Amino acid sequence: MTKGTVLAAIGGMAILGLMAWSGNRAAQANSNGASVSASAESTPQTDAAQTSVMTADATISPTARPMAKPTPPAAPPSAQAPDTQSTIKLTPPDHRGPVTHLPLPRYVSLKGSKGNARRGPSLSHRIDWVFTHPGMPLKVTAEFGHWRRVEDRDGQGGWIHYTLISGVRHVVITQDMVSLHARPDEKAEVVAKAQSGAIAHLDKCNSAWCEIDADGASGWLPKTDIWGVDADEARD
DSSP: OOOOEEEEEETTEEEEEEOOHHHHHOOOOOTTOOOOOGGGSSSOOOOOOOOOOOOOOOOOOOOOOOOOOOOOOOOOGGGSOOOOOOOOOOOOOOOBOTTTOOBSSEEEEEOSSOEEEESSSSTTSOEEEEEOSTTOEEEEEEEETTEEEEEOTTSOEEEEEGGGEESSOEEEEOSTTEEEESSSSTTSOEEEEEOTTOEEEEEEEOSSEEEEEETTEEEEEEGGGEESSOTTOOBO
8 A cells, every 4th residue: 555645735835745644554464364474575584683681680698797896885966977878869771772782762764665564573473564654654662683673653563674674764743734834933934734644754853843854845843743753852
């Protein structure tokens, strides 16, 4: 299945529209238990680096009890040292993939016109979902060898071969008839409109706005109107 794009002029503004990607996004695999052959994916499976996680139980030994000694007399209150204990805040380490060492989760895009999302990280696993729109934004949530666990904005997905995804960033419009502005400002000139479900290339981002472009139209819109970028992400 494919999507079409519609671009029509209304007044002095360009209207950018793409068919909702969710309709063309995926079709679940046949639930009748049919087996999936290794040829379902054009890219042959290569040897995947097996990633193992080892844990060790720490043994805590009791502290040896010292011999009893006479207790010295307590110092008067005025001679006692003040409490200088301070609170130590620990910052959790960045969560990075065991294969690429890139942050998890992170956003990528579908490279071609089709991507099979499987139940597990190998060709022997059944296909649960099929992505069918080039540039569709996906979120990588796990890694194993040559496979990446991805999901779309609705949480649908599975394990996909790394050759089927790209680091080129795209976003999907989540609100209908969103205004694209000439600058990252609500009062700036509106240069285009984007329909819900439209896929657009992601350009720059600041703390609250992102610049996107598609079909020759480009402009700025709030991050709250798109999916495929982190709330605190900045891009130059």
